[in-house]
Amino acid sequence: MTSDVINARVTFRKSPIHMLERFTFPDLDSAYESFLQHSGLHECVILQTCNRVELFGCANSTDLDKIKKTWASVAGLEENAFKENLEISKGTDAYAHLLKLTSGLDSLVIGEEQILGQVKESISTARGIKASGDNLNTLFDKAIKIGTRVRQATGISKGSISIGSMAVNLAEENIDDLKSKHILLIGTGEAASLVAKSLKKRDIDFLITSRTFERSKAFAETAGGKPLPFEEATTNFKSIDVLFVATVAPYFLVTHDRVKEAMDSRNNGMLIMDLSNPRTVDDKVSEIDHVKVMNLDQIAEMVEKNMKNRIGVVSSAEHIINEELPLVEAAMKRLEVEPIVTNVFKEIDQARVKELKKALQMLGEKDEQKIRIIDQLTQAIVEDIMSIPMNNLRKASEQGDSEILKTVTRLFDYKRE
Template sequence: MNQNIINARITFRNAPIHILERFTIRDLENAYVHFKKHSGLEECVIIQTCNRIELFGKAKNYNIDKIKKTWASLTGLEEEAFEENIEVVENLEAIHHLLKLTSGLDSMVIGEEQILGQIKNSITSARNAKASGQHLNNLFDKAIRIGTRIRNSSGINRGGISVGSMAVKLAEENVDELKLKKILLIGTGEVSTLVAKSLARRGYDFVVTSRTMDRSQAFCETMGGKPVKFEDVLSGFENYDVLFVATTAPYFLVTQERIVKAMKIKKSGMMILDLSNPRTVDEKVATIGAVKLMNLDQIAEMVEKNMKSRLNKVKSVENIISEEVSVLEASMKRLDAEPLVKDVFKNIDSLRVKELQKALQMLNEKDEKKIKIIEELTKAVVESIVSTPMNNIRKASEQGEPDIIEMASKLFDYKKQKELD
């Protein structure tokens, strides 16, 4: 492609939620102005969800350092903050990634529906801000259509469930009147994000704790819930009825001693779901009266059964995407030839009209029916002569042959015409 399609992204795959949140762009309209002015991108679209911040751009030449610098200026971060977390791909890989997004393959929960709506909103916002143009508008419109078709034909969006939503479902099944209970979520990582999304979607109030209050607050701003101090939680488990524990601590956070102490004070039971790997809830907790403990292995087994049908479809969806990528890339390459083709047709038609007027004056023809016939004849002659070379130029563009486009530009005096305009 004469024009590069670029994707720069920070997602849940390379940054935990409390880090990801720092890269969020608050003022999109202002961001579009800055990216087009300072980053070297001629077109851009920003996708932001609780799991990802992504920038798609189009440019003939681009400099990733300028993109990072612009992004950093919009978020108040140092450029160095991007080094460990940002991932950058271009052209075929960028198109492939967008199709994975629209079809649901790159989501935390495979096949989830929400991302497709978020992508539609993103391209609409970019259009309204006049940040996207011919290339990205075409790319996103086609990617959305392809993603929708893949979802409908494969059924990948049906019948799946995440570890987080399964854990919440188990809590609902085992705890009476869960909405009246005090729910605690320990951790702010990937699994905690899934739990928080599921709790928020079902309308449950919950509190969140992590090693630092800043991390808990950042998580709650994005995912919902109320932050509480880590120290207060460890000494006050009696204040909670349901615990979702999803941390990477190398030791037991929820010990037998702490829960025994809590249950002496509590007058009701407690359910604990240990979603950590390795486990951070002491298994001896399960022996305490009125305490129900479930660990990640038990929950994951249920999820695996539920997800099996969806995961079986991933390979077939990948195959469809691989086929569609090459078609989509060809259509994007074809856009490189369109300005030349459009200009040639316009100039030749202008000459046709000019010569037609001369001929009609010489014939002194007044019969409207005959004039119409002559005009249609001139159009047909021009079309039959010009269509074949123009379609060949388009094909050359699709096949990545810029030399032919360059030669055609010289033959049809395309650059010179542009300069005169």
């Protein structure tokens, strides 16, 4: 009789941004149709952003293998493509995850505002094509309200900063008119995506490169930038004014010789931001005239100071979520019993109307005002008799009392469709 709510997701936490492209659904309508037909889900909501692909579903009995198989089919993947990428949450854990999403606690940049609008858009789309139902509509409505409350009460969206945005801020402080400069971003991982997001937000154009051109193109499609072949980018720094390096390469990508050669043929300076761990910019590069290098340690220290100032804000947000989560859980459990309550009231009302008609025929009553009064009287009697046991049934459902639910189901001969 219960409905399981499940969340299956592939996000930036376990997959670099260029990998996420593989798990997206190119045709949402087709994806919804496939999940509802083949995965065992009777409700679903799909959330896709540049940092995550998530499926929220509801089923009488969750079959994870069917969900993975359907996902792989729609996205054009092998079933084993998920491996360590896929994260699963069920029941209360899925509710908590959605609350963290709408509150901005599960984003690359804590408190970022865009995700709340994306969640709203995802449930609106699902509603529009009738892919979501009472369970997910209720869950998402409550999560959106709670996320909005968290943001208003804590101000978590104000002053949020990341390594990527701090690097861009520092670039703006050190370079006049950043928009007019030639900017290159090397890397397609988490840190690179934060830099790209910050540049894109400021409407600043930039080049993007990675060790494979396909990664660069996939990154550019989701995060912005103009893709550039790796060798072309790393062997010619002559025209680059600002260089962001954010990779996990185990060697120096930006060498002393390459930068020195570039600087010998130009008069203006170069700013290099090394966000890599380990560092991928040769330490000797900083010795070159008119070249300024800032590394991850320096940038991270500034971000850390900002985060320390925001620890109280994050803690306050988590406190609100912990307060609201039991209420969401109770509301979801209550949904289990609503079909029974509706069915009982429907059957009793049908019996009431049937007996009322008999009584009115026996009385020969034709006066419309009197008929209306008698009708209202019988309705009131039914509601008075049934309201207490039905409300107790709702409370039992909220408290997870499955035995009472089973008893009432047998008592009223309720058969779930």
